[in-house]
Amino acid sequence: MSTPQLATFKVTPSHPGSCRQRTYAAGTVERKGLEAALAQMQQELPFEVPCIVNGSPIKTGKLAKQPIPSDHARHLCIYHEADEATVASAIDGALAAKAEWEAMPWNDRAAIFLRAAELVSGKYRYKLVAATMLGQGKNAWQAEIDAAAELSDFFRFGVKYVEELYAQQPPKNAAGSWNRVEYRALEGFVLAVSPFNFTAIGGNLPGVPAIVGNTVVWKPSPAATYSNYLIYQILAEAGVPAGVIQFVPGPPPEVVAQAISHPNFAALHFTGSTFIFKKLWKDIAANLNKYKGYPRIVGETGGKNFHVIHKSAEIRNAVLQTIRGGFEYQGQKCSALSRLYVSSSLWSSGFKDLLLSEVAKIKIGSPSDFGNFMGPVIGRPAYDKIIGFIQKAKDAGGEVLIGGTGDDSKGYFIQPTVILTRDPESVTMTEEIFGPVITVMVFRSQMRPDVLTTFQVYMYDDANYEQTLELIDNTSPYALTGSIFAADRKALLTATNKLRNAAGNVYYNEKCTGAVVGQQPFGGGRASGTNDKAGSISIFYRFVSARSIKENFVGLEDFQYPSNLI
Ligand SMILES: NC(=O)c1ccc[n+]([C@@H]2O[C@H](COP(=O)([O-])OP(=O)(O)OC[C@H]3O[C@@H](n4cnc5c(N)ncnc54)[C@H](O)[C@@H]3O)[C@@H](O)[C@H]2O)c1
Numbered sequence: 340m341s342t343p344q345l346a347t348f349k350v351t352p353s354h355p356g357s358c359r360q361r362t363y364a365a366g367t368v369e370r371k372g373l374e375a376a377l378a379q380m381q382q383e384l385p386f387e388v389p390c391i392v393n394g395s396p397i398k399t400g401k402l403a404k405q406p407i408p409s410d411h412a413r414h415l416c417i418y419h420e421a422d423e424a425t426v427a428s429a430i431d432g433a434l435a436a437k438a439e440w441e442a443m444p445w446n447d448r449a450a451i452f453l454r455a456a457e458l459v460s461g462k463y464r465y466k467l468v469a470a471t472m473l474g475q476g477k478n479a480w481q482a483e484i485d486a487a488a489e490l491s492d493f494f495r496f497g498v499k500y501v502e503e504l505y506a507q508q509p510p511k512n513a514a515g516s517w518n519r520v521e522y523r524a525l526e527g528f529v530l531a532v533s534p535f536n537f538t539a540i541g542g543n544l545p546g547v548p549a550i551v552g553n554t555v556v557w558k559p560s561p562a563a564t565y566s567n568y569l570i571y572q573i574l575a576e577a578g579v580p581a582g583v584i585q586f587v588p589g590p591p592p593e594v595v596a597q598a599i600s601h602p603n604f605a606a607l608h609f610t611g612s613t614f615i616f617k618k619l620w621k622d623i624a625a626n627l628n629k630y631k632g633y634p635r636i637v638g639e640t641g642g643k644n645f646h647v648i649h650k651s652a653e654i655r656n657a658v659l660q661t662i663r664g665g666f667e668y669q670g671q672k673c674s675a676l677s678r679l680y681v682s683s684s685l686w687s688s689g690f691k692d693l694l695l696s697e698v699a700k701i702k703i704g705s706p707s708d709f710g711n712f713m714g715p716v717i718g719r720p721a722y723d724k725i726i727g728f729i730q731k732a733k734d735a736g737g738e739v740l741i742g743g744t745g746d747d748s749k750g751y752f753i754q755p756t757v758i759l760t761r762d763p764e765s766v767t768m769t770e771e772i773f774g775p776v777i778t779v780m781v782f783r784s785q786m787r788p789d790v791l792t793t794f795q796v797y798m799y800d801d802a803n804y805e806q807t808l809e810l811i812d813n814t815s816p817y818a819l820t821g822s823i824f825a826a827d828r829k830a831l832l833t834a835t836n837k838l839r840n841a842a843g844n845v846y847y848n849e850k851c852t853g854a855v856v857g858q859q860p861f862g863g864g865r866a867s868g869t870n871d872k873a874g875s876i877s878i879f880y881r882f883v884s885a886r887s888i889k890e891n892f893v894g895l896e897d898f899q900y901p902s903n904l905i
């Protein structure tokens with residue numbers, strides 16, 4: 340029986356607030372709650388994670404492990420990797436579930452995601468935060484921002500944005516007719532491929548297409564399997580029907596290749612490295628003749644983000660924001676600071692000394708010890724790659740001002756590192772490092788480069804401000820985030836204009852990380868992605884295919900035009 344629509348529902352309050360972030364300060368109830376969740380998880384691990392297809396667990400017996408990066412001898416979970424038959428039934432099941440899901444009245448789909456938001460910020464909050472701390476190496480503050488606040492905001496604001504999207508209707512009707520637009524889900528299934536570094540992105544990549552009526556095959560990151568499995572369970576408990584989101588962890592190249600070679604592949608919703616995204620784009624192009632339609636390709640990728648510190652900037656704020664931007668979550672945010680351009684007068688009149696003395700205070704270690712500002716990097720390949728970048732910088736004549744070492748005996752720990760380089764063309768000036776390394780490049784009036792990379796400090800002569808902005812614009816293929824620190828409004832305006840295409844998210848006197856859903860729509864251009872802006876209404880347009888409907892209320896009386904009549 341079809342569902343009658345007997346009212347127009349207002350599904351969200353007129354202005355949904357962001358989820359209130361908990362502090363986990365010593366002595367608080369929330370600190371105790373989180374400590375208890377961590378202790379319980381430590382006792383019960385490793386968890387067994389199956390694939391979930393059509394609502395049922397599939398145990399393929401092909402096992403892989405998710406290590407704990409701060410204690411790599413232990414594993415948070417052992418998961419069953421999807422094999423070819425599992426991926427095939429996930430796709431078939433998603434296609435079969437599509438008609439009923441898309442036909443579900445909007446207020447019911449909305450209610451499911453609003454309930455999921457409540458489960459994230461309520462019943463399962465500590466569990467999700469604990470899983471993100473143990474599995475992805477975030478400290479309590481960073482895990483809270485991600486797994487509790489951002490994830491629930493994605494779902495809550497997602498409902499608000501879709502409500503606004505559906506309300507967009509043609510502004511005009513000719514006499515005797517009515518024009519309407521319906522926002523259909525895409526024909527086929529959507530493939531979501533998510534990264535390790537944000538639990539929230541794990542939920543958002545399948546969540547965005549699903550809210551607007553698509554069905555989704557979701558391949559999570561191997562390094563975030565357990566927290567992402569919890570999200571799957573939350574969505575199921577909230578009422579997402581079996582088959583609408585298929586959870587298929589597995590060997591990434593195989594699972595993804597199988598999905599994108601299917602004739603009903605309708606869209607890729609990807610977040611991860613630029614290299615993999617470009618590869619997938621080419622693979623999709625090569626498969627084009629197999630598809631029923633033109634697949635949508637949505638990808639948010641890497642960054643090489645900058646801070647510009649003008650001579651009028653307030654030093655203390657600029658230094659502290661620089662440390663947070665470069666080193667929080669060990670520099671493993673796509674938005675993390677990696678190039679720092681400092682006025683030469685500020686550098687020598689306190690910036691450098693304060694930067695180095697504050698970095699020296701950073702405590703690094705297991706996220707379970709709440710006193711640690713930094714934790715481990717995600718795994719062995721990341722550790723080796725970051726240490727390799729530091730070595731390359733040294734080989735090219737870079738001077739390590741602080742840090743530069745690591746310890747992988749128990750966990751993958753790398754000291755916060757600031758490097759001074761003399762090579763503006765060095766690989767670390769342009770490549771994403773994704774680790775806790777800042778490189779400094781000193782730039783003097785003859786444009787003689789004196790400094791280097793990862794969180795790069797580039798010290799420019801005060802007279803060369805505009806020239807330096809041009810250099811920033813041209814140095815890297817990425818254009819994700821950037822910050823300008825200045826009290827002088829003209830300096831802000833000049834940078835805003837010169838760097839218009841150098842970053843999709845720009846900040847004034849604020850670090851280049853920490854975009855909030857509903858406040859700063861997030862995404863970049865150039866090699867950083869398709870800039871469809873997660874956390875805003877724009878992203879939802881990519882997963883609908885509008886249909887225009889015109890209804891005529893009055894019949895024609897003659898096929899001839901008035902001009903035909905003599
Ligand atoms: N711009 C953004 O919004 C944003 C947000 C978060 C992360 N990132 C970027 O993500 C990267 C870090 O995340 P990561 O290490 O998980 O990225 P990654 O590219 O290694 O992996 C991303 C996803 O792709 C899958 N994958 C890996 N190799 C594949 C292959 N050959 N074929 C198909 N799929 C494959 C992974 O399993 C994972 O699910 C960084 O580059 C970071 O800048 C960007």
Ligand SMILES: N[C@@H](CCC=O)C(=O)O
Binds near residue numbers: 536672673852853854
């Ligand atoms: N929302 C994050 C970006 C996610 C990338 O890893 C930020 O702005 O720091």
